[in-house]
Each structure stands twice: as structure tokens, then as C-alpha cells.
Amino acid sequence: MRRTALRVAVVITAGLVLAGCASGDAETPEPPQGPNGYSLAANSADGSTLWWDRSEESGLTDLILEDPDGRFLASCLGAGPLLCIEGPEASKGVLVIAPAGAERAVMGWFGQEFELTRGEDLPADAPPVFVGVMPPVLPEGTFTLQVLDGAGAVIMAQ
Template identity: 70%
Template sequence: MRVAAVVTVSLALAGCAGAEPEQSAAPDGPNGYTLSASLDDGSILWWDGGDESGLTDLILEDPDGRMFASCLGTGPLLCLGGPEASRGALVIAPAGAERAVMHWYGQDVELVRGENTPAEAPPVFAGVMPPVVPDGAYSLEVFDGAGAVVMAQ
């Protein structure tokens, strides 16, 4: 009887010791930030909201986990950052915004809408722009659900 109990306990402990720890499928972000969107190129948008300040803080990381663009403010606000070959565009939009398009040196780039934010937080958008061409300019249009422009820069 004792042998059976020892074997049972030994097997249970061996099973526990050999088990792999559970790992989250989601990437780990900066402390306190929430994963808000994953872009087609592998970049990740992180979101954080300041409870006391009311500021929205966005970080755009490349596929290797390096931050290359950030934005901090109350919005409406457009922030650009990163190298000219792949400039990050971050938008803190007005309430009701559903869609954002960058008109980037002759190309229209649909920005990804961030998710996983509180209902009272402003909508956020992100995108990685193609390389800059010598001639041209950029502008931004943000639309509400009915297609009306609610922000332009």
C-alpha cells in the first residue's frame, strides 16, 4: 500500500515538474500598455491612457520590437515618426471616428483602427507609410461612420 502511494505521488510530482509554463500568445508590450492593433507589415500599436492627465499615449513598434514612432496628447492629433523608408503615422482622432486615410506622396494608405481601448477613450489609428518620393506632400482625412470628414490635416 505504501509503495503504491509513493509511486502515485512520484508520478504526480514528475508530471508537474515536466510541464511547460503557460505562455501568452500575445506579445508583451511596454509596462502598462495594451495591444491595440497589429499591422500587416508586422508592426504593433500599443495604447495607454493617463487616468489623471487624460492623455492618450501610443507607441508603434516594428516587427523586431523596436519603437519607431510615438504620440502623446489629447487629440485630435497626427504624429509621424521613424525613418523615411517606413514612416509611422499615428492618429488620436475625435470621438466618432471610424476610418482614417493618409494621402501619402500620391498614394492612399488606409490606417488600421486601434481596438482594446475603453469606450470613453478617443479612437486611435496607425499605419506604416511607404518610402517618401521626392515630389509631393501628405495629408490626412478621418471619417465618421457616415463617411463625413471629422478631422483633416
């Protein structure tokens, strides 16, 4: 009986020590890693991630949109202004390479209006970029895009 009590005490003590080690210093979560050479530009409200890169040779802006699970959803490559809509019917990715001075982008999507997320931490000479993930396409209707400057003037429309 004495040996059993001693073993139980050792097991409990070891468990508490290990629990103390596990709950000690919390590890800092790693930031998400994008494709090689790409920088994080934005996280959409739905959890998708926009990655940004610019070709040194051509100067073209390259955008890649990943869903919340890190799977490819859409991409866009160009000098801008440019609107790219791509992806499965269930969730179309909308990527915009906007003209200089763009501050906001609003997507009219089959009767609904969506504010697109603006990319951040881009180089000063990079064009503004915007991203959004749209709900399924409806059988009737269409889409529109308005990109606005800081004063609210439309500087790009589709």
C-alpha cells in the same frame, strides 16, 4: 552483432519516444508583450504593433508603435485630435488620435492612398486611434489625412 542491433533498437525507440513528447501538446503562443502598462491596440498589415495607454493624472493618450521585430518606430502623446508622423526615412509611422465617432482614417502619402488600421479593444471613453507605416518619402509631393465617421463624413483633416 547482437549488441549493436540491440543498441540501435534502443536508440530508435528512445528517439521515437522523445519525438512523441515533442509533438504532443503544442504550447499556446504567448501574446506579444508591450511596454509596462500599455495595452495592445492594433497590429498593422506590415506586422508592426500599436500599444496604447492613458495617463491617469493628465488623461493624455499615449501611443507607441513598434516594428515587426519589436523595435521602437514612433510615438504620439496628446489629447487629440492629433496626427503624429515619426520614424526613419525608410518607414514613417503614422499615428492618429482621432475625435470621437471616428471609424476610418485614410492617409494620402506622396500620391498613394493608405487605409490606416483602427485600434481595437480600447475603453469606451477613449478616443479612437489609427496607425499605419508609410513607405519612404518621395522628393516631391506631400501627405494628407482624412478621418471619417460612420456615415463617411470627414471629421478631421490635415
